[in-house]
Amino acid sequence: MLEVRDLHVKFHNRDREAVAGVSFTLKDGEILGLVGESGSGKSVTAMSIAGLLPRKKCDYRGDVLVDGEDMLHANRALLRKVQGNKIGVVFQEPMSAMDPLMKVGKQVEEVLEIHTDLSPEERKKRAIQALEDVELPDPEEVYNKYPHELSGGMLQRSMIAAAIVARPSLLLLDEPTTALDVTIQAQILELLKKLNKKHGMSMLFISHNLNVVRKLCKRVAVMQRGVIVEEGSTKKVFFHPQHPYTQHLIECIPARVKVIARKHAEEEAEEAGQMQPAEGGQTVSADSGNAASADSGQTGGDRNG
Amino acid sequence: MKYAARRILALFITMILVSFLAFAAFHIISGDPARAILGMNATEKQLEMMRHELGLDKPFLVQYFNWLLGFFSGNLGISYSYRQPVASLIIPKLKVTLVMVLISFVIIVILSLPLGLRAAQKSGSRFEWLRTTINQLCMAVPAFFLSILVSYVFGIILKVFTPGDFPKMERDLFGAIRYLFFAAVCIAIPRIAMAVRMLKSTLIEEMEKDYVRTAISRGNDRVEVLKKHVMKNSLVPTITFLGQTMAEIVGGSIVVEQVFGIPGMGRFLVASISNRDYPVVEALVVILAFWVILSGTVADLINQKIDPRLKLGGRA
Ligand SMILES: Nc1ncnc2c1ncn2[C@@H]1O[C@H](COP(=O)(O)OP(=O)(O)OP(=O)(O)O)[C@@H](O)[C@H]1O
Numbered sequence A: 001m002l003e004v005r006d007l008h009v010k011f012h013n014r015d016r017e018a019v020a021g022v023s024f025t026l027k028d029g030e031i032l033g034l035v036g037e038s039g040s041g042k043s044v045t046a047m048s049i050a051g052l053l054p055r056k057k058c059d060y061r062g063d064v065l066v067d068g069e070d071m072l073h074a075n076r077a078l079l080r081k082v083q084g085n086k087i088g089v090v091f092q093e094p095m096s097a098m099d100p101l102m103k104v105g106k107q108v109e110e111v112l113e114i115h116t117d118l119s120p121e122e123r124k125k126r127a128i129q130a131l132e133d134v135e136l137p138d139p140e141e142v143y144n145k146y147p148h149e150l151s152g153g154m155l156q157r158s159m160i161a162a163a164i165v166a167r168p169s170l171l172l173l174d175e176p177t178t179a180l181d182v183t184i185q186a187q188i189l190e191l192l193k194k195l196n197k198k199h200g201m202s203m204l205f206i207s208h209n210l211n212v213v214r215k216l217c218k219r220v221a222v223m224q225r226g227v228i229v230e231e232g233s234t235k236k237v238f239f240h241p242q243h244p245y246t247q248h249l250i251e252c253i254p255a256r257v258k259v260i261a262r263k264h265a266e267e268e269a270e271e272a273g274q275m276q277p278a279e280g281g282q283t284v285s286a287d288s289g290n291a292a293s294a295d296s297g298q299t300g301g302d303r304n305g
Numbered sequence B: 001m002k003y004a005a006r007r008i009l010a011l012f013i014t015m016i017l018v019s020f021l022a023f024a025a026f027h028i029i030s031g032d033p034a035r036a037i038l039g040m041n042a043t044e045k046q047l048e049m050m051r052h053e054l055g056l057d058k059p060f061l062v063q064y065f066n067w068l069l070g071f072f073s074g075n076l077g078i079s080y081s082y083r084q085p086v087a088s089l090i091i092p093k094l095k096v097t098l099v100m101v102l103i104s105f106v107i108i109v110i111l112s113l114p115l116g117l118r119a120a121q122k123s124g125s126r127f128e129w130l131r132t133t134i135n136q137l138c139m140a141v142p143a144f145f146l147s148i149l150v151s152y153v154f155g156i157i158l159k160v161f162t163p164g165d166f167p168k169m170e171r172d173l174f175g176a177i178r179y180l181f182f183a184a185v186c187i188a189i190p191r192i193a194m195a196v197r198m199l200k201s202t203l204i205e206e207m208e209k210d211y212v213r214t215a216i217s218r219g220n221d222r223v224e225v226l227k228k229h230v231m232k233n234s235l236v237p238t239i240t241f242l243g244q245t246m247a248e249i250v251g252g253s254i255v256v257e258q259v260f261g262i263p264g265m266g267r268f269l270v271a272s273i274s275n276r277d278y279p280v281v282e283a284l285v286v287i288l289a290f291w292v293i294l295s296g297t298v299a300d301l302i303n304q305k306i307d308p309r310l311k312l313g314g315r316a
């Protein structure tokens, strides 16, 4: 589905490479977490995948293959076909990521306008369906609202609706929950999990919070200063971090949360009849894995909220 | 709708306030108008009669209210120097200035929108320094100098019009408009330069916003983003600017009318001030203030239609 090979990005006005040799793959229907502190190159990685790098302002090399098509060097015509259609992107700040003067529904529809020749009525129907898919209470009403009339959580749901309305096979989520409060954050994670299950959409979920990633992703990559320093099953990385930087990230999570997390992981493993998470949870089958992580996400939300 | 009603009420109240201040100010500085009209040799009895005729023997507030009521019925008082109703004196001059200002405004809008768009697109290109220099030159050139230059080149050398010989609008409308066109260009040029600079920076600023990246992530190219999102978002500051322009070009017309010898409001205002013809000055000041406030109000009302956030009366 997605393969990134030895990606390097260096901005002309910076001394250091923003991304300095990143490689990872994302399988069909998988959710991969990408964590790392601010400035570690997570967003630049995502922008490279989505074809959003400001090409004139940086040097870049490597391969970014989305279903075999090279996004890093693609021309504008190819990018245009893929963007929004095959790849949906959700950004951190829903308020500024939306055009303040365009109704939410019209922004959700925009992708369809570009990539399909559906009639306006059909587009509207699909947009309202997408708004319903993201569990907005009154989709028809939301369709006619302006961004400033919605709360942050509702806006981020609308952004997700806009990103999935054309049923892309890959969803890039660049810190989609960071700007939201904890309860809303948990709800959005739940929603993403459902969407992933329902549509089999692959997702790259970016966050600087390992604990958030733990609730959503089975596999996680840890980034520091432009390189991936550790990669593996979330449980393994969370409970047995190998790299000092990952250990440092985990130390930042409150002890109370860690105790609860461990308890849940153990319960999960017992329920699923699997080995202790301590010995590594990479081999869990897709089904039970999804169910288990959905469960821990739910409780995680309650606990935080 | 409620917002519009509020704005119009505010316009009305501001006008009442402005008219009161104007009336009070000229009441204080004008001294004794009867003496001014009749001259030093007038007898005390003649002066009394004149004061009575002008209504100056009544209390100040009564005088003000009479004057204000007169405004609504088109009676702006009697000119001291012409001994004629102010309204009949200034209306033909207002027409001339209004036509000139409107021509100027149309030129500004027609030229600055495409030029501004182009300047934004070409930003960072090789000849940007040339554009910027020309722009700054146009912005800095004084209106009177521009007027002299245009009169000389188009009037005296090319003989497209005859400087100093303004055709009466009633008799030769086309000739009058042609004459006014050259004056209007002189008023427009510095303002176009300003508009282009403003548009350029607004568009560039908007292009940097997060929603542009979102739009591109959906498959739009830059031109589509410009058309679908950026232009509309740049409209609010542009309309505000055009509102200010509407107000300011009237000020600019004063100098240009002097140089071109156009019998408009600006020239009449200057003449009336030096003649101490206070009823005329008062009326013109109130009309000018009304024009300025009206321009701002209209711009705000349009903006509020464009940007739903402004309906809350809060954030821009
Ligand atoms: N347009 C740009 N021009 C110059 N440098 C940039 C640009 N975008 C990103 N960078 C630099 O690239 C590096 C990586 O930035 P990036 O945004 O990928 O970090 P991040 O991991 O997403 O951090 P955050 O958690 O703050 O979003 C940073 O040092 C940043 O300053």
Ligand SMILES: [Mg+2]
Pocket (backbone or CB within 6 Å): A042, A043, A044, A174, A175
């Ligand atoms: Mg980022």
